[in-house]
Every structure is written in C-alpha cells, then in structure tokens.
Amino acid sequence: MSEQSHPFFFTWSAQKGAKGLEIVDGQGAHFHTSDGARWLDLAALVYQAHLGHGEKRVVDAVVGQAQALCLTLPSAVYPAKTKLAELLLELAPAGFSKVFFTLGGAEANENAVKIARVFTGRHKMVSRYRSYHGASLGALSLTGDRRRLPFEPAVPGVCRALDCYCDRCPFGQKLGECHLECAGHIETILELEGSGNSGVAAVILESIPGANGVMVPPKAYWQRVREACTKNGSLLIADEVLTGFGRTGKCFGFENFDVVPDLITVGKALTGGYGVLGAVLVHERVANYFDDHVLLNGLTHYAHPLGCAAGVAAIEVSLEDGLFTRAAELEAPLRTALLALQSRFPERVEFVRVIGLLAALELKTDEAEWGLLMGAIEGRHLLIHSVKATRTVVLSPPLCISEADLLGGIEQLGNAFAEIF
Template sequence: MTDTTFDTTTVTMTAEEMVALTKEHTFFSWSAQGAVNPIPMTRAKGVYFWDANGKRYFDLNSQLMCVNIGYGDERVIRAIQQQAETLAYAGPSMATQVRAELGRELASVTPDGLKKFFFVLGGAEANENAIRMARAVTGRQKIIARYRSYHGATAGAITLTGDQRRWANEPGIPGVIHIFDPYKYRSPLYREGDSDEVFVRKCLDQVEEVLMYEGPHTVAAIFIEPVTGTNGIIVPPDGYLQGLREICDRYGILLICDEVMTGLGRTGAWFAVDHWKVVPDIMTMAKGLTSAYLPLGAVAINRRVADYFENNVFYGGLTYSAHPMCLAAAVANLRVLKEDDLVGNSRRMGKVMGELLEDLKAEHPSVGDVRHIGLFGCIELVKNRKTKEPIAPYTGGGPEMTKLVAFLKEKGVYAFTWRNLLHTNPPLCVTEAELREVFEIINEALAIADEAVRD
C-alpha cells in the first residue's frame, strides 16, 4: 500500500493560477461569473488572513459575518480532528455523545424556554425548517416578514427575504407578506423629534393594520431578524420587539427570530433578543454557531412547538442533520466563546467601535448615519445629509463604493459593502488597538465618499 496524503494546504500554485483555475471550474454565488475577482486566500489567524502573494488583510467582516471567534483557534481545530478520528459521521437517527453535549452546551446560552434544537447545515435550512414547523404547529399558512431583510437563498428563505435578492427568484412560496421595518433613518413613519415610544407605536399600529387585512387567524408566524443584518444594521428601538411579542401572543401567531447573523455574541449578548428580554417561539442560528469552522445551523424551539411534535410527525430531515464533526466544532466554539469571554469582548469592543463610528459621522459629510450594537455596525453613506440621497442606488453599484472598497483592499482591509452601506463586523476577538488601526484607514477612505457630497 502506498502512503498517500491528500494535502491541499501546501501552496503549490501562484495567485494567478489559483484564481484562473478556480474561475474555470467553479461557480460563484450572487455573481455574473465573468465579473468575479476573488482574493486567492491561503491562510488566516485571529482577525487577519493572507493571500497567495503574502499580503495580509484585516477582516472587517469576519468573512460573511460568521468567523465570530476569529481564525485558526487550536481548540476548535483539535476538536474537529479528534471527532474525525473517532466518529466522522453518524446518521441523523443516531444518538451520539457530541450531539448530547452540544444540546446541553447550547441550552446553557439560549434564552429561557428555547432549549430544544434541530440541527441543520446553515441559515437558509434553519429558516426553511422554521417555516415548516410554524405551519404545522399553527395549522395556518401565511408568514409575515419584512422588506429590509435577508433570510437565505432556498425557496422559502428567499421568499421571506425582503431585499432585491428575492426578485429573480419570484414567484416564491405562497403565503408570504412583507411589512416595513423600524428604520428610523428613512421610515416615512418617523418625524424629526419623535420619541422612540411614538415611533414604535406607529410601527406596531402598522403591523396591526396589516394583520387586520390579512386575517390574524390565517397567519402562522411573524419572521424577523431582531437586528437587521446586511440590509443595514437596523437596531429596533426599545419596545418594538416587546410589542411584536405581545401582538403575536394576542393572535396565537408564532414569533420567529432569525439570529443567523446576530446570534452567538455578535451584538454583545449571546443572542440579540436578549437585549430586550424577548423570547421568540422559534429562533434560528448558524454562522457563529461554529464560527464557520464547519457548516452548521440550528432551529431552537419552545415548549409549544416541541410539545406539538411529541405526538405529531415532523415531516423534514437531512442526511447531514446533527453531523458529528460539525457538532464537535460547535461544542468547541461555544467553549471558546465562554472561556475567552468573547461575548463580553463584543460588548466592550462594541462600545469602542460605536465611538469610532460616531467620530466618523461627526467628521465626514458623506456619513448620513451610523448604526451599531456590539461588534455589529455599519456606515450609511449619502450624497447629501439633508435629502439623504444615497451614494449608491438600492440595487447596488456606484463608482464611489467601488473606489472605496478598492482603497480599503489596497490598504489591507477586507470590508463588506453593499448599496450605500459599509459594514464593520470584525471577529469578536478583536482588540482595541486593532480596531483603532483599522478605523484610521476607514477615516482616510471616507475622503473618497466625501468627494461625492453636493448641496
């Protein structure tokens, strides 16, 4: 027998070869294939990654807001290796020690009442199964979601999605209705000087109005990102989530919170709903659950949902549900989050990042608004602060944003921009010095946006 190792990590290709071969045979998400220009990424540690030319990048977006603990943590790597050596796979109908442990570990951080989990492979699948569960439990079909939202790219999840990623996928699944968001900066419901209480009341009245026309007895769930992610870090004013909870209770509607991006410390709490002490009926998560060391999502369910499925068959399943290696990554990831107090660090560094964002707003006329909670932040860029004309259209693009990203990349900062938004979502292990250094570069970069400002 020959001694063969299948090593894909020793870099044997040049950057150009890596990109050319990747583009020739593999297909990229959300892109016209001819337009993609990927970074040939080779290794990563902490808050940094390197390309095939040895250039270092600060990861200001934790890839897709998912590498929560940072890159290359030996504790997670070792857990994955050990699980692979012992039991790389067990079918979804098996009980395993790692499955038992993850259930217990996850239950130690989820809100009271959400202590049972269905394990899937990512955010979209988690949301897909949340829809399925809500419909089965309530016997109702309609789902109310919001316009400024993203919930994933599978059939149901992309129908829930309110943003333009839905358009090309329509018509989606039947029975999904969209409502407006508590987006103070642009909401026509908000009047300059209104208190949060007044604004929240107007938002909730609008929800009630939609329910009246739809028939609340036909609505299975209200499905929301508790803090909106890619659509602009919309932090709900105090009272909004509590109000939605109350409306749902009144009509027997399930409240489903998609914590795929906000969960596991991103907002400075274990889950975003914890900030307002609201407990949804179903809560979905993925990304930070393993910090993306391996793919995993979960649907957390309350007693009402769990009880229903005690005697009613759940008509759903996946070959890789509760995959031992992914679960091992999650157990280790949760322990790292706890051991290193990364949720606390997210809260503390979030405060620093919030101040840095507010400083940018004070200094740059192109900054219309900044929004942040924990290490979840974004800068909304405008051509004119009074009219709030966005620097790039709703459908994305625009020369200023392209130049801005190119500048940041050149300076070794990997950032996520979309439409007129520049996101700031670093790994939760970031230090104050690292934050200050990267914000210096953002400060320089915003001169590009300022040039587009006009009266």
C-alpha cells in the first residue's frame, strides 16, 4: 500500500491517510503489487474484471484498434462500433433493437432516464432504498443508499420504494409465507403517483442489488413489478451494470426471473475492465419512437473506438471460453464453502446469499473488530468488497477463476475470521 501523498484524489475517502494498491501486473484471478505480493482477486476489482487480469486477446484487440483508428466523431460509423452494438443486441432478449453508448454505468442510467422521460412524457422515477446506480448527480438521485444523502436535494422526482430483502423483510414477512408485499408496494406507488403525464416514467431496479448485499429476489417479484409497470404505463429499466455479462450465471441478471425489461443498462464488465464504456440497450417499442423524434442525448466520446474494440473482444472471449455459464457452474461449490464458513462461525455470519459468482456474507461485529477483520483479510492478500455500514462482505471473483483458487480463497477468508473472532 502506498501511503505517501499523491497529486490526485482517492475516491470515496478522506484524503489524509488514504492509500491504494500499487498493482503492477496480473494473470487470471491473481495480480501482483509493487512489493512483490501476489493477491487473489475475489472482487474482480470493482466487479468489472470478469475475464481476469492480463487477458492478452482483449489487450491485442485494443492495441490493434489504437493503431488502426483511435479518433472519431460521435456520429462516425466504423466496424468495432457496429459489431459491438450487434453483439449486445444478440445477447439481449428478442425485440431489443438499438444501443446508446456511454462512458460508464452512471451515464448509462442517466441516459436511460432521459430516454424514458421523453418516450413517456412523464418525469418521475421509482427506485429502491438499498440500491446504487452511480455517482453522477442524476444517477445518485436514483441511488437509494447512504451515498446519496449528502447531495440532496439532487435531481427531483425520484420516489423510493422499500426493498425486496427477504432476510430482513421490511414488511415483517417470511419468504414462502408472504404475498410479495415488496412488489405490491411498488405497484401501489405507481398507482398513487397517478396516470397521464403525472405518472411514473420508469422503475429502475438492479436485477439483484449487488454492492448493497446481493439480496436475491424470488422470481415472482420481478414478474409482478413487470406487470405493474405495464399496467401503469411505466417503463422498466434493468440496471445490469454490476450483474451483466455472466456474473449471476446468465448473461443478464434479469434472465434469472424470466422477465423482459424495456431498457437495460450496462457498464463495468462490458469491456472486462479493459476499456471505458457503458451502454443502454433499448427495446424496439421505445427505440422506434426516436425514428421521428430527436434523441437529445450525446457525448464527445460516444462509442469511443478503444472502448468498442475492448467490448467486442471481451464478449467474444467470454463466449469462446464459456464464461457466462461458468458462474452458474461454480455457484454450488461457492455456496457450499460459504455455508460451511457460516456453520464454523454461527454467531458471526448471520446471512449468506449467493447467485452465480456473486455472494454476500452479513456479519455481526462491532466497529473495532470489523477494522481488524479487514486488516486480516488484506494481510492474506485477498481482494474483497467490504461494506462497513452493513457489515457485509461481498465476493465477486473473476469468472475465469479456477474452483481450486475459489475454494482456497474462501479457506483463507475462514482463516482471517478465525484470527479475529
């Protein structure tokens, strides 16, 4: 860790004492830091490195694109842009017909909101409390979690709904005995917000809330929300920025629930982290509207060639290596290992939630112990996501990780628990 003063800001931190890993290279699920340590990446960096580190096929594609064509206009047409849009529409459910490119996930969500507003003639949005949709002001207004609070009032018109959080149901219900009060709640909000131009333009949901703790909903939840949107003339936006491209064992997270949204937003693993890119995938029933109406969305670096080349290569490598289904294959061993960890520390591991290669452990610790635990994990050179506010550890290893490395990593996590608990 580098603790000296740096001429740039560290994200999400008070700057004094802030530090970062000095990563020098990597291969597969491992990377090295400048002190010679070899880390196991159980986080896919920030959920983007599905293909792992040092993926030569993607690097070569980016280098080739840089040499062939690096600078273009937002309106320019060139092979990587067309190819990437085609690939994304092939991966999307039938009926999706257009792609709008952005530079990342937050911008994808902001552009999805603009499209939904213009298309519906409505301005209100519904999102959930335990959600994250990005750090730009509009995306932060959709975000429900604590990161929004210091910036209010931000963009007006967002109604927030309670979550589908079965382990701590906000409606006091138990899964299996409940009536999906959480989905009924969104339905009621849509009804009470009115119809016509006063109604809700769109509901935006992470298909599975990721960074807030992997609260996997029952299938019927998404289906009821879909029905409620259709009934009330609101669009349904699936935020797949974290869950897209195989993380949950399907290409998109919503495919676990047999529903089709109207708009899909992606980022992060779209390029495997090898390029800077996001996108909004738009169903034809919305896209067609813009045949005769001006689409008032644009960016200087729209569909940047390096991002598009990385996106094409990342998708091709994922398909070639079967990465989208690999997470489904590794779900069972991951769950077994985490449940074993829970039975080893039953007083400490309150909940375990897993889907594909995305998992959360909700822990019981005080603040001091939490700090010590994070130190013990870091000391073992394991990269994980830690959410101090909810005492949750989130795991999202690269999809190319071997089963042995995955299970070895969980064993190391168990050793860190044993050291502190």
